[in-house]
Amino acid sequence: xxxxxATFFQPDGTVAGYGIYYGTADMLLSxxxxxxxxxxxxxxxxxPDDCTCGQPPEPVVILSEYGGEWxxxxxxxxxxxxxxxxxxxxxxxxxxDSPYYSExxxxxxxETHDGRPTFPLVAAEKPD
Numbered sequence: 001x002x003x004x005x006a007t008f009f010q011p012d013g014t015v016a017g018y019g020i021y022y023g024t025a026d027m028l029l030s031x032x033x034x035x036x037x038x039x040x041x042x043x044x045x046x047x048p049d050d051c052t053c054g055q056p057p058e059p060v061v062i063l064s065e066y067g068g069e070w071x072x073x074x075x076x077x078x079x080x081x082x083x084x085x086x087x088x089x090x091x092x093x094x095x096x097d098s099p100y101y102s103e104x105x106x107x108x109x110x111e112t113h114d115g116r117p118t119f120p121l122v123a124a125e126k127p128d
Contacts, residue, residue: 004066005036008076008083011059013119016076019083020044021064028062028087032076051077057084061117072112073121086110 002023008016017032018039031047033039051057057075060083064070075084086093093108095101 009061023066030083032081
């Protein structure tokens with residue numbers, strides 16, 4: 001699969017960690033590592049990728065270097081070291097563009113931005 005480094009920022013611009021964006025599937029892996037090298041290491045794929053602490057997530061800015069630089073707002077759990085969403089920014093956040101999803105709904109897309117984010121971002125803003 002074709003992939004690129006993802007950098008996770010807190011709303012003030014502080015680096016929260018690193019991960020991998022798989023461009024072939026247009027999906028972010030949800031684990032968060034301390035360094036880019038750890039994110040790119042094969043053993044990182046075995047890291048926990050789900051929040052299990054039950055605490056509320058915090059805002060994060062996700063910068064993908066796959067196919068150029070672009071970013072979106074998301075949420076993460078700093079205690080569990082994982083992104084809680086959205087990990088597939090181009091998919092509908094309700095049905096995930098699955099042809100098997102049968103509930104009536106209006107598709108919800110998040111806003112993505114080209115380039116690098118400018119900090120500080122407003123911490124109270126939720127992902128679109």
